[in-house]
Amino acid sequence: MAGEKYIVATLDNPSQINIRNILNPGGYIFLGNCFDPVSLLRLIRSYNPDFVVVDLGMQPRELRKTIETIDDEMLCACIALGDYRDIENENLVQRCKVLTLCQKPLSREIFLNTVELANMYYKRLSETEQKLKEMTENYETRKSVERAKWILIKRDGISEAEAYERMRKKSMDSRLTMKAIAEAIIFTHEIEGK
Numbered sequence: 621m622a623g624e625k626y627i628v629a630t631l632d633n634p635s636q637i638n639i640r641n642i643l644n645p646g647g648y649i650f651l652g653n654c655f656d657p658v659s660l661l662r663l664i665r666s667y668n669p670d671f672v673v674v675d676l677g678m679q680p681r682e683l684r685k686t687i688e689t690i691d692d693e694m695l696c697a698c699i700a701l702g703d704y705r706d707i708e709n710e711n712l713v714q715r716c717k718v719l720t721l722c723q724k725p726l727s728r729e730i731f732l733n734t735v736e737l738a739n740m741y742y743k744r745l746s747e748t749e750q751k752l753k754e755m756t757e758n759y760e761t762r763k764s765v766e767r768a769k770w771i772l773i774k775r776d777g778i779s780e781a782e783a784y785e786r787m788r789k790k791s792m793d794s795r796l797t798m799k800a801i802a803e804a805i806i807f808t809h810e811i812e813g814k
Contacts, residue, residue: 624670624739628653629660630701631678639673642728643735657686664695671739676702676709676721684712691716694749697742699735701726718742761799768802771809 626648630636636653644650651667654660657679664672672690676683690698698719702709713721720738722731765787772783791801 623647623649625649625651625667626735627651627660627663627667627669627672628674629655629657629672629678630675631655635675635701638726639731642726642731643673646732648735657682661686661689664690669696671697671699671735671742673699673701673735675724676700676706676712680708687712687716687719691718694718694746697738699738717745761797761802764799764802764806768805771805775809 626643628636628639628650630639630653632655640650651669652663654663655678660672660674663669674683674687687698687700690696694717696718698716700709700713700719700721701724702721703724709721713719720734720741722734765784768787769780769783772778772786773780776783778786787798787801787805790796791798794801
């Protein structure tokens with residue numbers, strides 16, 4: 621997909637140039653390169669690339685930590701260049717959501733397909749993570765609102781509909797979310813109960 625931005629982290633300049641010579645004609649936009657994992661993380665945080673291409677031979681211990689950070693924070697797709705037969709590489713790929721392994725030496729067609737699939741998978745994963753986050757937030761809001769409604773029902777002797785309407789009106793009048801109103805009611809109830 622043309623227009624996606626990338627960073628390259630390799631052991632040497634010829635490898636970085638080879639990667640650029642494959643990706644740039646396909647419409648990918650090169651943002652920068654580095655030769656160590658710490659710089660890679662700094663570049664990712666500075667430039668927000670769509671993906672990074674990383675040589676797994678580069679400072680293995682530090683690189684694994686960097687890849688795990690990229691994975692934990694879902695910073696971008698990560699295409700790792702290495703050997704499929706290496707058990708460490710295989711374990712890393714199995715543990716990480718954003719990591720895709722591409723065999724060295726690079727074949728132009730296989731590498732381009734790997735990049736495209738890795739980016740597509742990362743986008744789907746990001747969308748799923750966002751939906752899950754929204755669903756969790758909605759669930760937590762509902763839980764708080766329900767609990768606050770029952771507190772109002774017990775405390776004030778009103779119906780469920782009246783409790784909800786009172787919270788909704790307070791939310792609109794104060795320009796606060798229903799969750800914030802519900803949490804305030806729960807907090808007040810807990811303070812008064814002690």
